[in-house]
Amino acid sequence: MDRLITHLRHVAIAVPDFDRELEFYRNLWGLTEVASDTGVSFLAAEGSPEQYVVRLRKAADKRIDLISFGAADAADVDTLAVRLGQQGVRLISEPGPVGTPGGGYGFRFFDNEGRTVEISTDVALRPHRRIEEAESVPVRLSHVVVNSAQPEATVEFYQRHLDFALSDVLMHPENGRMMWFLRCNDWHHSFAVARCPHASLHHASFEMRGIDEYMRGSGRLMRAGVEKVWGPGRHRAGNNTFSYFLDPQGNTVEYTTELDRLDEDTWHPGLHDFTDPMVSDQWGTANPMDEFVARKSFNDPDKGLFQAPPV
Known part of the structure; x- marks a missing residue:
């Protein structure tokens, strides 16, 4: 490859x-x-x-x-x-x-x-450490998801120019294909593209040490009064856990764990209907994925398109 x-x-x-x-x-x-x-x-x-x-x-x-x-x-x-x-x-x-x-x-x-x-x-590696049991801080950045007004073209761009591979697709019976999960290694997705009226950040996801640490982190934010958008639950595509929160500027951020690692030689992308409750949340513990939840992650239109950042 x-x-x-x-x-x-x-x-x-x-x-x-x-x-x-x-x-x-x-x-x-x-x-x-x-x-x-x-x-x-x-x-x-x-x-x-x-x-x-x-x-x-x-x-x-x-x-x-x-x-x-x-x-x-x-x-x-x-x-x-x-x-x-x-x-x-x-x-x-x-x-x-x-x-x-x-x-x-x-x-x-x-x-x-x-x-x-x-x-x-050739970026210097940072000294890092093993996250301890019950320590509810992120282990790593898991994936970034963007909103796109032209998602098919955006997916094709990352596939054609950067060799990203398609892992799974979420669809809606009335609205068609809605989210594409893309990978650049054997993690189920490091990047994903969601259909939206405008380009923006959908969410950034951070992997925790395990289920207990993921739940402790989610609980810490809930106790602090941070707005929870969706979760806790477990997706079907990627099989990862999820708790979505809004940061102070309205960006969605996620705690997750146990994202699937794929055998890239044998994996075939699935088409998943997210109106099926088991697709959205295998556990059944999260609030329903409805229009209100979806709109929370539309975010504000990105003001930086075709404008390189100064740093």
């Missing part, structure tokens, strides 16, 4: 109320601030070797600044940059030194809807 993307690194978001957002991710969500500059904070997951999994930036407009993926080496980064350029993808930068914590070598480009995507390699 000629796949040059190895894994998901981090998601960077810009928000107007930077201080409240930073307090949420650091003090409630369980991430660790590892570096900061004026109006920018880099937050790591204690169990992950990635330098950081979330980057926050203070800005007038709320937006996805970028989604970052890893590559195996500099040769693969160069190969991918040349390939994308030849295929007409709009590059923001040519391959070169990465100026964020951990350094490395990479480049950025716009996807078909104008999101900034970064590909990097």
